[in-house]
Amino acid sequence: GESVGLHLPTLSVQEGDNSIINCAYSNSASDYFIWYKQESGKGPQFIIDIRSNMDKRQGQRVTVLLNKTVKHLSLQIAATQPGDSAVYFCAENIWMAGNMLTFGGGTRLMVKP
Amino acid sequence: GAGVSQSPSNKVTEKGKDVELRCDPISGHTALYWYRQSLGQGLEFLIYFQGNSAPDKSGLPSDRFSAERTGGSVSTLTIQRTQQEDSAVYLCASSLTGRDYGYTFGSGTRLTVV
Numbered sequence: 387g388e389s390v391g392l393h394l395p396t397l398s399v400q401e402g403d404n405s406i407i408n409c410a411y412s413n414s415a416s417d418y419f420i421w422y423k424q425e426s427g428k429g430p431q432f433i434i435d436i437r438s439n440m441d442k443r444q445g446q447r448v449t450v451l452l453n454k455t456v457k458h459l460s461l462q463i464a465a466t467q468p469g470d471s472a473v474y475f476c477a478e479n480i481w482m483a484g485n486m487l488t489f490g491g492g493t494r495l496m497v498k499p
Numbered sequence: 500g501a502g503v504s505q506s507p508s509n510k511v512t513e514k515g516k517d518v519e520l521r522c523d524p525i526s527g528h529t530a531l532y533w534y535r536q537s538l539g540q541g542l543e544f545l546i547y548f549q550g551n552s553a554p555d556k557s558g559l560p561s562d563r564f565s566a567e568r569t570g571g572s573v574s575t576l577t578i579q580r581t582q583q584e585d586s587a588v589y590l591c592a593s594s595l596t597g598r599d600y601g602y603t604f605g606s607g608t609r610l611t612v613v
Contacts, residue, residue, distance in 0.1 A: 394539055420601045429503070429590050429604030430542070475542065477601075485530045485549060485594055487602060491541040 394473060396494040405463040405497075409476035409490045414457060416478035420487065421450060421461045424473045433461070433474075463495075471497045501525075503605035505591050511611045512581055520576040520608045524593030531574050532602060533566055534590040542590070548574065550596065581612045 399405045411419065417438035422430035436443045436450045436459075443450050449462040459476050473494050477487040504523040512518050524531050533545040544558035548568045559565070563581075568574040578585055588609050592602035 394541070422601075422604075427606070429592070429606050430602075431604070432601045435601060485596065485600065486547060486555075489534075489542045489544075 394492050394494045396496060398496045398498060399466050401466060401468060401497050401499050403466055405461075405466045405470065405495060407461045407463075407474050407493045407495060409459040409461075409493075411457050411459055411476065411478045411490065412488065413478060413480055414454075415480050416488075418479040419450070419452060419459050420477045420479075421448075421459075422475045422477060422489075423470075424475065424492075426472075430475055466495075466497050468497050468499060471495055503591055503593055503603050505589075505605035505608050507608055508606065509609045509611075511613060514583060514612055515580055517577065517579045518581055518610065520578075520589050520591075520610070522574045522576070522591030522593075522605060524572065524574070524591070525603055526572075527595070528593035528603070529571065529596045530594045531568055532592045532594075533574070533576050534592065536588045536590055536607070538587070545576070545589075578610075581610075583612045586610055586612045 420435040421433040423433050424430040434445045434448050434450050436452050441452055447464045451460045463470055473492045475492045476490040479487050506521045529550045531548040535543045535545055546566045547555040563579045566576045588607040590604055590607045592604045594600045594602045
């Protein structure tokens, strides 16, 4: 389940289980969203993106769901593996902001073997 | 290069000294961003360069922080008179122009002020 860690909320899951990481975004005008994964000692890496004209987008073992009504974004990871342990950030973009992304606070995913 | 390169990867400096952090973006990327990440925390926006436009400096925490980008490519983030609270990982990212392009991040510079 979820718990508040030192600074970031932490989600602990058993290897092989599915993970769901949630993000509440701030601006109803946002229309492009990205999930990033940050492993220890590395910069964030792009995982998957979704535009606001979609509710769901699937990648390899990952699915992003977008609920614009409640301004909620989720990242689902199927069959979670130890290599999925990382901090996950959602980011939103508003058309008028050009390239600029606004990042969420992040969630730490810990996978137990 | 193939990715965003940052140097140095680690920097330890004494309080009160100035430091310079370097970022080499992906060739052809017109946008460049600096973020700061304190231990176990999220990404704090610092500054954004887009082509030849004036940079967005709205995230710089104090006038001790400055950044420049020469020739639309390499960027240097300078912190003057460093303080212990400046200790963090400084991340640089670059992207193509256009709002549907995500950022590519470097691995960051870990700055420790002692």
